[in-house]
Structures are given as structure tokens and as C-alpha cells.
Amino acid sequence: MNDEQLNEDIEIDVESNPESVPETPPQYGVGPFSIREVALAGVWLVAFVVSFFSVSALRFDSVWTSGLLWILTIGVPTAAVFLIVLRRLSPDGIRRVGSLGIDQFASVAFSVSAVLWIQLLWESIAIVVADGPWVRSWVMWVQLVMMLAGVVLTVLAPFIPVICEDFRDRREVPAHRNARPIRPISARPAPEARPAAGEPEAYPTGEYQPVDFAAAGFAASENAYAPASAEFSDTGAQAAGWDSAEQSTAEQTYTGPQPTTSHQAFWALVPVDRDVYDESGAPIFRVGPTAWALVIEDRGSAFVVRHEDGRVGYLHDVSGVTRG
Template sequence: MTENDVDASDTAPGTTHESAANEPAATGAAPQYGVGPFTIREVAILGAWVIAFVVSFFSVWDRGFQSVWTSGIDWILTIGVPTVAVFLIVLRRFSPDGIRRVGSLGVDQFASVAFSVSAVIWLEYIWSTVATVAPGGPWLTTWVVWVEFFAMLALVFFSVFAPFIAPFDEDFRARPEAPAHRNARAVRPVVARPRPEPAPVEDRDDSAPAADDDETGVVDPIDPYAPAPAAATDEQTWAPAYARSGYAPAEGPVDADPAASAPAPEPETVSHQPFWALVPVERDVVDEQTGQPLFRIGPTAWALVVADRGSSFVVRHDDGRVGVLYDVSGVTRG
């Protein structure tokens, strides 16, 4: 059977990784011998655990009988979790389709963690005792803590270091490939959050008209919708027809409606005197060449007219686009 055949059987319905591992021909490796259904490493783990389990029922403290099972919840990490790990190792041999992982950890990984944590806790018992005896204090613990510590240390050896030491490393060689658990896979790269895109210019028609570099208009900081005066052009000064507050007529000789007092321009006459215009309803400003709408102006915002052709206006948007307004009826000039 080839290596590809192993991958196919590994993913076939009803086939588990453990059952594939029990077939030496599937991996092309030499058969693995042991004691009954267990390997030499697994037998050593069972032996060390039996010693730790039996000794755990003896008293840990020198004064008064108190085993680890009667010391609150100390039994959970000292002997309880290691017992669960050994149980899973045994179950794996008798029921390949049973529990194969604990969370994102495989059975062997879970056992390595359980034995290591237990060994550290038993070492803490010993350390506390030595720290008490060193300055002349009494010896509080019994021989149990020493036996438990060395038993757990042996279990750490047969689980954590076994993959690097012969003949125990035979348990980990030629195992079939298997996809990693989701929590055990490599992390995804983290990228910078994209900045939000600015709103389209068309959605900002009601904003205050901005002054271009080649224009002389200045936006009023108090009332952005009020038309501001332009600089002098040809020794003539243009002034708004409306005051800053509430669009009331400005003081001075300026007419409220310049269109009513000023004579209508000749059809062919083009005035390049810029002024502000306010249309009564929303109207399209189109491209002069194609006739396609470029933007819209409405009664809520003043529009800058850069040229008056009489029957049409050349309008500049605050973003620099220039188009023609053909419907100039009812336009209020600023």
C-alpha cells in the first residue's frame, strides 16, 4: 500500500487515525511490538500512575491523617487530572473511535500537560516543607509527597521527553498525517483596518461654498450659506445683496434683487463678474459638451456663478468642477 493509499483511508468514512496507526503496512514502517495492546512506553506510564494513585490515599501531613483526597480541591490537579489522562491513553487502545482529543490537545499532549502540572504542585509541597525545616521548623509532610513527586516526574519523562529518547520514541514515529485542530493551527495575519471612504461629493451639495485658489470669494465663518464679498475686479467692488443673518437685505445701496434693477444682458454678451446664485428648486448643472449632468444645485446652498451668458450660467462646484445651468428662471443673485 502506498503513502497515497494511507491518506485515502485516513479520510474514508469510519476510519480513524488511531486505527490507521495500528496497521504497520499502512505507513511502510516496521511493526511495533509491546505488551499486549500497549507499547512499552504506555506500560511504563500505567506503572508510574498506579504507584501515584495508590500512594495518594496515604496521609500527606505528618500530624493527623489527611490525604490529598481530603485536602479541599488539591486532588484535582495532583492526582485527578493525571488519572483522566491515563484513562484516555488506555481508552485509545481499546476504543480507537472514542475520545481522541481534549479541546485542541491530542491525548498525548493532554497527558504531558497534566503530568507536568501535577509534578510542579508536588514540588511546591516539598519546597514549602524544606523552607519550614531550614530555619529550624518542624517537618510537616510525610514521605507521600516525595513518592508522588518522583512518580509524576517519571510520567513527565514518559510523555514530554519520550519522543526524543529510544525506545520510547517508537510510539511517535510513522504516525499517519492528520489535520490539526482549529485551535492548534497557525494564527491568521493581522492587517490594518481600512480607513472609511469619504462621502461622495454629490452628497455634500448643501455645504458652504468653498473658495478656490483662483477665486476671490471668502466663506463667512459664522453663516457659511451667506455669500461673502469678492475682491475688486477692474476697479469695481462686488457686494452681497443679503446680510449675514437670516438673509436680510444688506445695508447700503445694493438692491435686494439686482436682476430687477439691472438691465437684461444682451443674448451674446457674456459677463465674467462672479456672483452667488440661489435657485428656487434643485436643478442639474450639465457638461457643456456632452450634456451629461455633473452635479445639482438647490435652494439650500448658494452656488458660485463664474460667467453669466444671459440665458445660462457657468457654475463652479466647490470641488472645482464647472458646468452650465440652462434653467436660470427665478434665480436669486447674491
């Protein structure tokens, strides 16, 4: 159930249980309608009847025959008055138009219509100032007065002592989600600074664990780590977790991909410079014939290689690789 349905259910529950609503002073009107609603309906009725007369003083041209002029001049106020009447006769009917309550929608409807009639009046005066004829009939004046009266009975009604009673002591109900207070806007986090060209990329601490090459029996050269001698010592092999059989196997030359995956680490020397790629397929570093590369996993058709700075990637071309 979404927020809008929940709010409507709460309103229905309150209306169906009058005893749960705090006692309010009685409001008297004309039948089921308040004085303000009757006055607003009377204003609309006059405007609706007058709308069938000609707005033009030169030829017959009412708002109903002037294209889409009728929508904002009389159509939208008519819909607003219809909803106000329906609200009294059918309390479980339409309660809002979008996120606007019925009274809010009526305020917008009569305000927009009044502005449009003011625009027509402005155009008529502009034509007369330019030495032209008066092109509007008395209908424009009546409609303008009626729409301004509608604005008074909707927008200004809560501030007028005579008709403000229609807005007093109304029960509190949950607001539509579009009418609730706005959420605060948080500043976007600053983007992480990228390393300059030629500098190694920084990796989160703890993501990659450094390898103790000294404990594995390897000596660090100037460019990369290489075996301390042509043959591993037993101490170095045991420290690296290799037994004697694996040590002898590691000394053989690798000539092609293995069908099975091995998780034993070993050193590898590629015959030519080759790229090592990350999971997305982008090259991250290179290995070559001048330095030994540490392979932490043999996946048959590819090696998982760890760089001396901790980066890990995939060497897809494993042909001619020599295992150290």
C-alpha cells in the same frame, strides 16, 4: 463543514481504510498497549493508591480531603491515563482535549502535577529551615517520584531510545486549527492626514465633477459665482440645459417647498446665512445672501447644493430662497 470536522472525517477515513496507509514496521507491546503506555499506567496506579494516604505528618490529611488539591495532583493525571487507555480500546473515541492531542495532554497533566508536588516539597523545606517541624509524610516523596516518572514517560519519551518507538512512524494527519502555524501579522495602514483648521477638505479625484460656470453664462466674483447679469442670456440658458420656460420660472422668487422633485440645476440666493449638511447631518459649509449657491437638485423640502470647491450637501431650510 468547519475545519475541525473536516480533519476528524479525514482521520476516520484513514482509520477505516488501512490499505491507504503506508506500511510501517510492526510495534510490539503488552496486549493492545505499548510498553510506554503500560509503564505510564503503572506509574499512575501507584500514585493513585498512595493518594489515599495522609500527606501531612501531623494529622490525617490526604489530597482528597485538602480542598481542590486533588484536581492537579492526581485528578488531571488520572484523566490523561484514562484517555490513553480509551484511545487504544476505542480508536473512534476522544482524540484530543481542546487543541492538544492525547499525548500532549498527558505531558501537560504530569508536568503540572510534578510542579505542584515540588511546591509542597519546597514549602516543607522552608518550614524546617525556619526551625519548624517536618510537616509532610512519605506520601509527598512517593508522589513526587511518580509524577517525575510520568514526565519522563510523556515529555521526554520521544528522546529516550527504549520507549521512543511509540512515537516513530506515526501517520501524518491534518492538525487542529489551534495547533497550526500562526498567521503573519500585517502592519496597520497609516491613518489619512486630516486637513488643518481653516483648510478645505480634500475629496477623491473624480468623485465630484467641476461645473463649467462660464459655459452656463455666469461670471465668477471674488467670493462666489453670481449671474453675469440680472437676466440670463439665451446662450447661457441653453448651455446650462434650460429652455425659455424654465428660464422665466427661475427668475421668480421661491416662497416655499415644492411638492415634487426637480433635477434641473438653478442658482439660489438665501436671505440669511444657513448651514448646508452632509448625509450624516453634520454641517459642511454655509450659504448666505452675499453669494449665489448652485442647486443641482430640488427635493421639495430640501435643496441639494454644490459648493464651488466640489462639495455637495443638503440645504434643509429653503424658506424665502430666491431663484436666480
